[in-house]
Amino acid sequence: MDGQGQMSSSYQRFPTVKIREMKDDYMKFELKNTDPSIANALRRVMIGEVPTIAIDLVEIESNSSVLNDEFLAHRLGLIPLISERAMDMRFSRDCDTCDGDAQCHYCSVEFKLNVKCDGDQTLDVTSLDLVSSDMRENPVVAVDRAADMNVFDASEQRGIIIVKLRRGQELRLRAIARKGIGKDHAKWSPAATVTFMYEPDIHINENLMETLTLDEKREWIESCPTKVFDIHPDTQQVFVVDAEAYSYDDEVIKKAEAMGKPGLVSINAKDDSFIFTIESTGALKASQMLLNAIDILKQKLETVRLSPETEEDDAQFIDLEQHMRGGGGR
């Protein structure tokens, strides 16, 4: 394979994944055998480049509420909408069916809101009052409406409050939701949080540790702000209870030095093993967010491939260079 030397070689990595916990809006997993650059690229893409659908254009017909029109438009934009379809939708800026601002089902979803307060009690206008005009099988609806489909328990089916109305006040509007990415505006980000940490590799110097008295051991363990170490009740040995609780604060290392025992413990961050925690706004499932991020990253790599013209230009350039050097090959 490698005999030809050129394109036959590969320096590919083979990452592995282990899911620790998976819920609709939360996921924790281990990513191993890869590089911090890949972990960070995935994090960045999930936050800023995985598309979702959010309200982007609001036409207000009547607003006698206490909030002004732009305030309401902003609040509407921040409501997470179920965005399972977003990957297949078009951005309205490159939708050729409509001129970008009209509504066609390839790039937009229309919502209507029509509420008037007639009673004496203040009336909450919530995301549940938004009515989608989308009638297809996988409709784009405000996230909390999906709660009816037993995602959360009944006590939480209250919707997201948009504004409160007093007797006689009314709100009538039409809103157009579009596909977008978090880089454009944070309302399109499907991520509530995406973080990763390096897995710590903790080694206790057992010989040095045994030179400590029980009280000294306790004192040393107490110096750690998080519960990483403990004393075994029978053997009275110090052991690691939860390596991942360690927050790279160096407190135990400083404490060991202060106690005159440098090198009591060595802690290193493994740079090929990561623990990811991702939380979604509800627009996408956490697992779908990761899958979409991988696809988006692949698409991005595809767009940065060299075009044939660029490669050709260079080939001609090499010919020219060789020609100038006095012809012939190398």
Place this chain on the structure above:
Amino acid sequence: MNAPDRYEKFVVPEGTKKVSYERDMKIMNAATFVIEREDHTIGNIVRMQLHRDPNVLFAGYKLPHPLQYKILLRIQTTSQSSPMQAYNLAIDDLDKELDHLKRSFEDEMVRLQSENREGL
């Protein structure tokens, strides 16, 4: 009033190439790639992948200015390779890595689901 449109951050303007390439006139096998409308996400993964290639003598990227939405990627290779070859190889490898990652994540999801079913 004169604020640039937000989409200028990620839409390549018409008439501009996504990736342009310029050879170094003084150093053999060295070149700069200008990648329009990309940032640390692409820059860093390509750079780190290039570092795995023993034929690459230098690979670095920079984001020249936060309001210029482009990155410069500089590569120097041995005479066994060329900057273009190394660049293509890095992208191929990253693409394969992501395929592998996707497959292993999907397998893990299936494993987790079947495990949950047995648990019930």
